[in-house]
Amino acid sequence: xxxxxxxxxxxxxxxxxxxxxxxxxxxxxxxxxxxxxxxxxxxxxxxxxxxxxxxxxxxxxxxxxxxxxxxxxxxxxxxxxxxxxxxxxxxxxxxxxxxxxxxxxxxxxxxxxxxxxxxxxxxxxxxxxxxxxxxxxxxxxxxxxxxxxxxxxxxxxxxxxxxxxxxxxxxxxxxxxxxxxxxxxxxxxxxxxxxxxxxxxxxxxxxxxxxxxxxxxxxxxxxxxxxxxxxxxxxxxxxxxxxxxxxxxxxxxxxxxxxxxxxxxxxxxxxxxxxxxxxxxxxxxxxxxxxxxxxxxxxxxxxxxxxxxxxxxxxxxxxxxxxxxxxxxxxxxxxxxxxxxxxxxxxxxxxxxxxxxxxxxxxxxxxxxxxxxxxxxxxxxxxxxxxxxxxxxxxxxxxxxxxxxxxxxxxxxxxxxxxxxxxxxxxxxxxxxxxxxxxxxxxxxxxxxxxxxxxxxxxxxxxxxxxxxxxxxxxxxxxxxxxxxx
Amino acid sequence: xxxxxxxxxxxxxxxxxxxxxxxxxxxxxxxxxxxxxxxxxxxxxxxxxxxxxxxxxxxxxxxxxxxxxxxxxxxxxxxxxxxxxxxxxxxxxxxxxxxxxxxxxxxxxxxxxxxxxxxxxxxxxxxxxxxxxxxxxxxxxxxxxxxxxxxxxxxxxxxxxxxxxxxxxxxxxxxxxxxxxxxxxxxxxxxxxxxxxxxxxxxxxxxxxxxxxxxxxxxxxxxxxxxxxxxxxxxxxxxxxxxxxxxxxxxxxxxxxxxxxxxxxxxxxxxxxxxxxxxxxxxxxxxxxxxxxxxxxxxxxxxxxxxxxxxxxxxxxxxxxxxxxxxxxxxxxxxxxxxxxxxxxxxxxxxxxxxxxxxxxxxxxxxxxxxxxxxxxxxxxxxxxxxxxxxxxxxxxxxxxxxxxxxxxxxxxxxxxxxxxxxxxxxxxxxxxxxxxxxxxxxxxxxxxxxxxxxxxxxxxxxxxxxxxxxxxxxxxxxxxxxxxxxxxxxxxxxxxxx
Numbered sequence: 001x002x003x004x005x006x007x008x009x010x011x012x013x014x015x016x017x018x019x020x021x022x023x024x025x026x027x028x029x030x031x032x033x034x035x036x037x038x039x040x041x042x043x044x045x046x047x048x049x050x051x052x053x054x055x056x057x058x059x060x061x062x063x064x065x066x067x068x069x070x071x072x073x074x075x076x077x078x079x080x081x082x083x084x085x086x087x088x089x090x091x092x093x094x095x096x097x098x099x100x101x102x103x104x105x106x107x108x109x110x111x112x113x114x115x116x117x118x119x120x121x122x123x124x125x126x127x128x129x130x131x132x133x134x135x136x137x138x139x140x141x142x143x144x145x146x147x148x149x150x151x152x153x154x155x156x157x158x159x160x161x162x163x164x165x166x167x168x169x170x171x172x173x174x175x176x177x178x179x180x181x182x183x184x185x186x187x188x189x190x191x192x193x194x195x196x197x198x199x200x201x202x203x204x205x206x207x208x209x210x211x212x213x214x215x216x217x218x219x220x221x222x223x224x225x226x227x228x229x230x231x232x233x234x235x236x237x238x239x240x241x242x243x244x245x246x247x248x249x250x251x252x253x254x255x256x257x258x259x260x261x262x263x264x265x266x267x268x269x270x271x272x273x274x275x276x277x278x279x280x281x282x283x284x285x286x287x288x289x290x291x292x293x294x295x296x297x298x299x300x301x302x303x304x305x306x307x308x309x310x311x312x313x314x315x316x317x318x319x320x321x322x323x324x325x326x327x328x329x330x331x332x333x334x335x336x337x338x339x340x341x342x343x344x345x346x347x348x349x350x351x352x353x354x355x356x357x358x359x360x361x362x363x364x365x366x367x368x369x370x371x372x373x374x375x376x377x378x379x380x381x382x383x384x385x386x387x388x389x390x391x392x393x394x395x396x397x398x399x400x401x402x403x404x405x406x407x408x409x410x411x412x413x414x415x416x417x418x419x420x421x422x423x424x425x426x427x428x429x430x431x432x433x434x435x436x437x438x439x440x441x442x443x444x445x446x447x448x449x450x451x452x453x454x455x456x457x458x459x460x461x462x463x464x465x466x467x468x469x470x471x472x473x474x475x476x477x478x479x480x481x482x483x484x485x486x
Numbered sequence: 487x488x489x490x491x492x493x494x495x496x497x498x499x500x501x502x503x504x505x506x507x508x509x510x511x512x513x514x515x516x517x518x519x520x521x522x523x524x525x526x527x528x529x530x531x532x533x534x535x536x537x538x539x540x541x542x543x544x545x546x547x548x549x550x551x552x553x554x555x556x557x558x559x560x561x562x563x564x565x566x567x568x569x570x571x572x573x574x575x576x577x578x579x580x581x582x583x584x585x586x587x588x589x590x591x592x593x594x595x596x597x598x599x600x601x602x603x604x605x606x607x608x609x610x611x612x613x614x615x616x617x618x619x620x621x622x623x624x625x626x627x628x629x630x631x632x633x634x635x636x637x638x639x640x641x642x643x644x645x646x647x648x649x650x651x652x653x654x655x656x657x658x659x660x661x662x663x664x665x666x667x668x669x670x671x672x673x674x675x676x677x678x679x680x681x682x683x684x685x686x687x688x689x690x691x692x693x694x695x696x697x698x699x700x701x702x703x704x705x706x707x708x709x710x711x712x713x714x715x716x717x718x719x720x721x722x723x724x725x726x727x728x729x730x731x732x733x734x735x736x737x738x739x740x741x742x743x744x745x746x747x748x749x750x751x752x753x754x755x756x757x758x759x760x761x762x763x764x765x766x767x768x769x770x771x772x773x774x775x776x777x778x779x780x781x782x783x784x785x786x787x788x789x790x791x792x793x794x795x796x797x798x799x800x801x802x803x804x805x806x807x808x809x810x811x812x813x814x815x816x817x818x819x820x821x822x823x824x825x826x827x828x829x830x831x832x833x834x835x836x837x838x839x840x841x842x843x844x845x846x847x848x849x850x851x852x853x854x855x856x857x858x859x860x861x862x863x864x865x866x867x868x869x870x871x872x873x874x875x876x877x878x879x880x881x882x883x884x885x886x887x888x889x890x891x892x893x894x895x896x897x898x899x900x901x902x903x904x905x906x907x908x909x910x911x912x913x914x915x916x917x918x919x920x921x922x923x924x925x926x927x928x929x930x931x932x933x934x935x936x937x938x939x940x941x942x943x944x945x946x947x948x949x950x951x952x953x954x955x956x957x958x959x960x961x962x963x964x965x966x967x968x969x970x971x972x973x974x975x976x977x978x979x980x981x982x983x984x985x
Contacts, residue, residue: 369509373509398667
């Protein structure tokens, strides 16, 4: 049994399980909730299995069907992949539990197959070892995301989904062009081989530029964020949670992966450009969030600003160390947990009062204490206050910025934190007061309240798990090597 | 099992756990809530007594948990920590009793007591923190836990007061975070060490250290209500009386003042700060705040607002005593941490009693109230005389040591500040006492409630009497082994004389 566990192909399982589950849920709509939850739980267990395996053996490498690179498809997992798979499984599990009660049977029939497809795409993306597979999986993720965004029907949702579709297709197209150019110059799409063969030539620069632009569009980096607020705010709550917490991170993961392994040929200015855009995103996103009168739009703009923090790592990592990369991984993790919790909270409040106007929350703190508590805890992590995962990420990043004397980054991070506190406490303040409008409140199922709280508590708890999580991140030494090598 | 490594953690948990359970209790379970609150408070008191006894005999109590690969979460019981822990533990117990009486029958009590316990947890954490990052963690937790208490009433004024409070404190927290990261980056450690850990540092970093000092003190000054960062405090008066009492005497304001003491003693070290030349500006700011707060208090008709400005003034005595940088003044400043707490909590309890029993909120409504509520006003009188610095109440001891310490350190101007402040204290407290005791009683009170034969409910009357007696005892029994003054001497000795 022990051998079976350590030798099992968890990586393959992680991709096949959700696809198979998605198919089943499509074929047997009456059992869709059961199939969905079972699949997501099985995926979470497989991630644990993969983690156990990686801790014992280092990296995981599997040539599908026995055909290795450059001909066949390789699956590859190191600490960074495992970390992203964990984030996905954790958030996926929380949102799935929430979705059980959120969707009625009819909506569930459409939600689960798409969500499981999305999950399969995400897992495959984090396990891909070549840039073409990354493209394919990115496309699956994008299309499943668009499908999910349009689920709630209604004009606003369709409009949001349409913008999202345009943005995601354009982004993928740019990325694909870049991949084609790289393939033309180096004759391979395998990441390790590319790292060896790439030289600093104009076509390669063009390719990297296209890839960066495409991924920045998909990650909604300022000023390419225009599609995000509407798409994320108009989708139904669990979908917004998945899009903000996971889908945006998928394209960022590719950014990170390519940066770590093949972008050594880049020119200096690119780091600083990305850093500058990140800083602008933090300020702009926070200011926009502060001005919103609708909760979901506020949360969506908060995502724009939080994505900015992730990009601050690039100017720092140029001469950086492990701590800059673990900072960004930490920010990805805590933002995913906190932001999904926030969107689920918004779903609860909308379900309860029928609206998401911030000024009319009308004593939500008395009537939905668990939900508002979840919002507050998630908010602590988003603001980067201790004790929380967000604090650890911010602390590491601040440390690194100060080490390198980047006062501009330090300054922006401080302002970003204060602005985040301003928009989050604006909501909490109104949750205490009475609103003039009276509406017929609808009860919120306990499952929906508790799953949001669970995700928010997780965002706080990861603030105490820095040591084990960094151990995981260090598996395969991809992250450490790159830090030291530059 | 080594108990000494866990007791500081237990002390923190003894209020955290009841708080978390109370959040889950239904509103009508008054008995359970009271039981949980009091059990937690008593257990904490016992644990703290154990630690005080242990530290007195030279034992070490330290909990250390890994937070980051090279940074730990440290809770350590030293003389200074225990001084503050003992204050907050005792006053928590008293305030809990008071709050139970005060809030009887009002809505959302589970939420209130939950956050109340979290608030105390954070304060005790601030006191026990063994390094700057642990301090920061609990300091921010304190900000978050007090916010719901300030907006507890759910009115629009309360919400705006809450926003003001946060605007100040979040900004202050950001300054401390920046100072902490910067310090960590320069020194590679954040561990509180008697007489500081910076004196060996390369002199080229001195300018940076001065800025870090300014960042940390400004961040702490927000909570300690140093001028010009005091604006939130009078506004926060919309909170229920037990919250004001806790805010002013134990939790928020004191956490800021305590932080200033920590930063000067255990991060920079008194001598090193004096060499850097950063203590003199701080002394000036503190002195100015003392006079400014008293002047503003003079013109407030609202009783709680007058007391709030009095806090602004009195808390700066602590910063002043520390910034004078001499051993005797240190005793005066540190001991005022406890003395001001005892006296100010008494005054706020009394103000709450007047509001709850007779509907009195203004100084001008207090004519003859001494005859209607003699016990409450007796306690109030002791507190007020203590604030003025009249012997034998505790406040006299603080002012005496501050004055002697200033002379010893050659800072004669401080005497002028102390005298001016005492005169102003007289000017805003004595008229209250005069009209309460000697002016005729009006025909009717704004909103009178009757409580049988007592002047007010027992739960409201006993707490101020107890704290007033403690303030009196702290002034009279200074020679006893565990009196605040003796303990402050131990702290000063450690900072100045021990090798």
